[in-house]
Amino acid sequence: MSQLLRILLIATLLPSLLHAQTGGNLSNCKGGCELGELCIGNPFSQPVSDSECNTCAGGRYWWPCNFETLCYCNSVEEGAPRVPPAPKSRVKFNDSLDPCKDILTEDIFNAIVQPTSEEGKNLYTYDGLCNAIILYNTYHDEKFANMGTEEQMRAEMAAFLAHAAVDTHGFSIVREDFHCVDPIVGSDGKTYCKPCKEEHYNSQTKTCSQGYFASEESYKEYCDSTRQDTQGCVCNTESVLPANNVPLQVSAGNIDTSGYMAASDAYFTRGAIQISWNYDYLGASLSMTGDENFLCNNPDLVATNPQMAWGVGIYKWMEKMTFGTTGSTAHKQALKGNFGGTIEVLYGSLECPSNQWSSSIHVNMVQDRVAQVCKSGAALGVYLEMDKCDTPRDCLECKGLKEIYESCQENGSCPDCSAWPQFVRSTSPTVTPVRVQSPSWDDWAGTYGSTRSSADVGLRFWHLVLFSAGSLFVAI
Numbered sequence: 001m002s003q004l005l006r007i008l009l010i011a012t013l014l015p016s017l018l019h020a021q022t023g024g025n026l027s028n029c030k031g032g033c034e035l036g037e038l039c040i041g042n043p044f045s046q047p048v049s050d051s052e053c054n055t056c057a058g059g060r061y062w063w064p065c066n067f068e069t070l071c072y073c074n075s076v077e078e079g080a081p082r083v084p085p086a087p088k089s090r091v092k093f094n095d096s097l098d099p100c101k102d103i104l105t106e107d108i109f110n111a112i113v114q115p116t117s118e119e120g121k122n123l124y125t126y127d128g129l130c131n132a133i134i135l136y137n138t139y140h141d142e143k144f145a146n147m148g149t150e151e152q153m154r155a156e157m158a159a160f161l162a163h164a165a166v167d168t169h170g171f172s173i174v175r176e177d178f179h180c181v182d183p184i185v186g187s188d189g190k191t192y193c194k195p196c197k198e199e200h201y202n203s204q205t206k207t208c209s210q211g212y213f214a215s216e217e218s219y220k221e222y223c224d225s226t227r228q229d230t231q232g233c234v235c236n237t238e239s240v241l242p243a244n245n246v247p248l249q250v251s252a253g254n255i256d257t258s259g260y261m262a263a264s265d266a267y268f269t270r271g272a273i274q275i276s277w278n279y280d281y282l283g284a285s286l287s288m289t290g291d292e293n294f295l296c297n298n299p300d301l302v303a304t305n306p307q308m309a310w311g312v313g314i315y316k317w318m319e320k321m322t323f324g325t326t327g328s329t330a331h332k333q334a335l336k337g338n339f340g341g342t343i344e345v346l347y348g349s350l351e352c353p354s355n356q357w358s359s360s361i362h363v364n365m366v367q368d369r370v371a372q373v374c375k376s377g378a379a380l381g382v383y384l385e386m387d388k389c390d391t392p393r394d395c396l397e398c399k400g401l402k403e404i405y406e407s408c409q410e411n412g413s414c415p416d417c418s419a420w421p422q423f424v425r426s427t428s429p430t431v432t433p434v435r436v437q438s439p440s441w442d443d444w445a446g447t448y449g450s451t452r453s454s455a456d457v458g459l460r461f462w463h464l465v466l467f468s469a470g471s472l473f474v475a476i
Helices: 001-023 048-058 099-103 107-113 119-123 126-140 150-167 277-289 306-319 330-335 339-350 361-382 401-411 417-424 439-446 454-470
Strands: 039-040 073-075 181-185 190-195
Touching: 039 048, 048 073, 048 439, 073 119, 099 126, 099 150, 107 126, 119 306, 119 339, 126 277, 126 306, 150 306, 150 330, 150 339, 150 361, 330 339, 339 361, 339 401, 361 401, 361 417, 401 417
Parallel strands: none
Antiparallel strands: 039 073, 181 190
16 A cells, blocks of 8 residues: 555544544643653553653653543652543633632522531531532642533533432432441541441331341442552451440440441442542542542541532542543533433433433432432523533433423423523523534634644644554554
């Protein structure tokens, strides 16, 4: 095959190949890092070393440089936190609006977040959420609820709070219920839980007929032995034992503490948007603090610290991808105004397609998500589509969601949805959006933050093609 044909074939195939592997985003080390930074690896994502990632700055397009969150630029100063980046949305940062002061005021927050339990009232606070947003956005270039237009910021906040409301049973559950029955706060300030197996737990009365340790010597849940060290908090299914002595407060009286364990020993489900398992806690710890031990050493901080309770939810929202290390995120889908896409990312086949192939619990949860997004969307004055799939790439849908939205209005089970349109500040669901012509190169470059001219990009692309003609073609 002639050299020219090779070049033309590579030019045709390369964009598709790169997009298939990366979702359109390469490592942010491409083109080199700023002075005082080095391209380092994110072994939590995949086993990779800093030395392997160093090659990305030189123009490498294949592994590990073909995954945007696998190699990233980071300060080389001693003690500098290693915080992996969130997947890019290609939407510009909005530096003129503040997510809390300008979008989610405390009055709007209180209209959406209405816990019924004392634990929930103490944990899911307005200040806690705002502090979590500040913490996350300080560490990440991709910001939570601070990208794009005001409407996009409102839409993201509404979708996030809708899911949080359902995951926490109306912001009232702080720990997974049957893994922490009748929690006790000891005189040492720590929380102790009585774990239960699901078959022995009554969700109506919130009681356990037989404690977990009646049939097990140790607590064996939520510890993945294949994901340890750099990929998960170190755990052992034989090491979490019932507490020998729970130090009771004087006011506790004569409580039977047999079958209890320290809550800080277990990686069960917690958070505004739920995290669970030892690897989730490591990922959240790195994302929020850059310290892998912060939540690994005390996972119950997620149930006692408002900033962490909201923060781990933001981590899941921003960084969980549909295919592990590739694909879309709930953050990206919310920026599109696509609520169904956020369900697909976060809960997958458990809840999509809606009303099919899932348990009755998840069928009810999907219905609750629809009702909650109507409530939060109305409070924030913004509308989200149930399934907005108007672009061929990065387009996700949760089939059946639109039908649930329509039927719940007909049967009266979601009154907030019927009233939703009258509170919308911008695009009404009954108005057909105006279609505009495709953007020019200058529009595209401005939107996506490119500082290169079209000529520069063209030259860099053909440099790649010419460089690759003799070697990449063979791999193809």
